[in-house]
Amino acid sequence: MRAVLSGDMPRSRVLALILAVILVALALAPFLFPGVRTVDTAARICVFVVLVASYDLMLGYGGIVSFAHTMFFGIGAYGIALASTHMGRGFDALIVGAGAGALVAAALALVIGLFSLRVRAIFFAMITLAVASAVAVLVSQLSGLTGGEDGLTFQTPRALSPAFRFGDSLLGVKLNGKLLVYYLVFVGALILFLLLLRVVNSPFGRVLQAIRENDFRAEAIGYRVVYYRVAATCLSASAAALAGSLYAIWLRYVGPDTVLSMEIMIDILLMVVIGGMGTMYGAVIGATLFVLAQNYLQALMGSASGLVEGVPVLPQLLSADRWLLWLGVLFVLSVYFFPTGVVGRLRQGR
């Protein structure tokens, strides 16, 4: 157990319990919560856990602020889409697409990093913002290749399509390709998460923490700070790209709004902060809470506003259209009460 978690135990009984519940719920989601919508939510949680964890490697461990994380996510997703479109459906296309996506993301991160991290970490934030916007524009302009604003719909291997049946049913759940894709996403995300956990607890991860704490002194004890920052950025970019690949395999569709928009970037920031920066487990909690809120807050509020009908003002406040307002309120409250994130709070209060 220690080896699997790289020695980074939850260090709080409540946290361990919550993590275990999330793990079991995600592992058995198709059986526990059968339904297109719920399984889709579970898959999104898996993908976002990896995406947020990879962002935390940079922000929470390396102290590097980037606005290009969705871009790396998108590169991985478009990698799958382009490979599947041009090579035809097949597992080889998935492997090539994911591999190429991860490599391109790492190469791009290397160039941006070497170019800007040498100067000042804040300069890096600005450059990533510029590059991410440029790439988003490029993708919508090159409609011949990328499908432009409409995006690309593509086919994944037959074994991963809903039409593929490999048995009748188990516990009332149809044994089809959709179930297999879910488990591909789940297992892929689990492996990526455990790898990231390993990286942050390795000697390399300690150096990143040292750099975040005091880059001046890290340099003075012999660490070439720039190289570590660039390496962290590249690793983080590839992990984000792989998360994007999983997402594309799940959706069998990519488009600027789904995998490249600035909105996703803001969501990632919110998830990191809610869960707790500098703790990989924060990514799990943050992503789970956020995706659940995104998906169910609207419905919850709709029914709540129905309940308080007749009371003045309340129904308007609780109307489903106001869900973003309430998400904002939840965010402000969570930052106010848990400045170190949910995980930081749970670990203190042990």
Add this chain to the structure above:
Amino acid sequence: MSPPILQTRDLTVRFGGHVAVDAVTCDFHTGQLTAIVGPNGAGKTTYFNLISGQIAATAGSVRLRGRDIGGLSVAARTRAGIGRAFQLTNLFPNLTVLENVRLVVQCHAQQGFNLWSMAASHRELTDRAMAVLERVRLADLAGQTVSELSHGNQRKLEVALLIALDPAVYMFDEPTAGMSVDEAPVVLDLIAELKEQSDRTVLLVEHKMDVIARLADRIIVLHNGALAADGEPAEVIASDVVQEAYMGRDLEDV
């Protein structure tokens, strides 16, 4: 005498119109402990910054074992053998005491880019870090977060990081400043031990005359950035420059 390990040649830095270090030419020999004295603002810390690379010289050069290191980064100079402890405590505040020291040991062991193994399970690194903590009497506090330490203990840890680095050239910038009378001797004894190791060179900025008289093989005096005196301790302390400038009082009283 063997060739000097560290040399500065006409080393100068100007901040706007103000010359903080003014054409300092000085050789440092292996095995020697040199005390650097001078009133506040004399340029002692700035001289250190020029040698360890935190700031770039306006003119002049720094040589380590005969090689000009002016173009090297701070990290490269550290790995080449120049180690530095800071006047203002400069640690990793949210990591534990042990992790602070282990980071230094780990850099030494070239494990920084090890992505796979678990940092906490490197026995030899941990043992070496603990050994350093024993020497500065911080072993009991190994698991504490640095920001929770007393000022005196933070100063000790500052010194511990340099000891763990074990460079060819040790640079201490007022290591005992702000320490209580019972804490300071631990640090001074450690510096005295380094002196016993004949292959180590020590540069020590210090104000207390009794300490300097006990430890130093040589004293250099900086005044307004320039080298004002250089020689045997007794000779320099008795010299006109020091007598006039400080009138025999402890240098920090000035």
